[in-house]
Amino acid sequence: MEKPFDLEERTFLFAKDCRIYIRVLPRTISNIEDCKQLVRSSGSVGANYIEANEKLGEKDLSFRLKIARKEAKESKYWLRLLQELNPEHSSLSNPVLLEIEELRRILSAIITKTQK
Incomplete structure (x- = not known):
């Protein structure tokens, strides 16, 4: 499936x-919290990211993008933890993990470009 631009x-x-x-994961205490x-x-x-697009200035844009990247x-951390504890559902978690890594890289590239 092609990803939206x-x-x-x-x-x-x-x-x-x-x-x-997360709908398919067993309802254990750790899964619920994670x-x-x-x-x-x-x-x-x-x-x-949406808030960054409604920037109030260059500092606000950079700040919001950095928060989006931090999130x-x-x-990714929570996904990895859930995947490790629920390996039987890795067919669902693998694509989501790949996507968040791509999104993180895109956000990093935008941050780098806006700081120049």
Whole structure:
């Protein structure tokens, strides 16, 4: 499937895919807590990117992009943890992990470009 060029849409789809993934996981105490963290961080990637697009200045743009990248890194952490503890669902988690790494790289490239 071809990924959308629109980064707002792509971050939205990432957050949606995370929510679809966590629906299939067993309801253990650790999964429940880790899933809550993933829901928060995955949604924050797109929310902060959207706020960056409504920048109030160059400093605000850079700040919001860095927060979005930080949330991407955090999402990757929670995804990796969930994947390690639920390897039977790696067919769902692998594509989501690849996507968040691509999004992190894209955000890093934008940050680098805007700081020049």
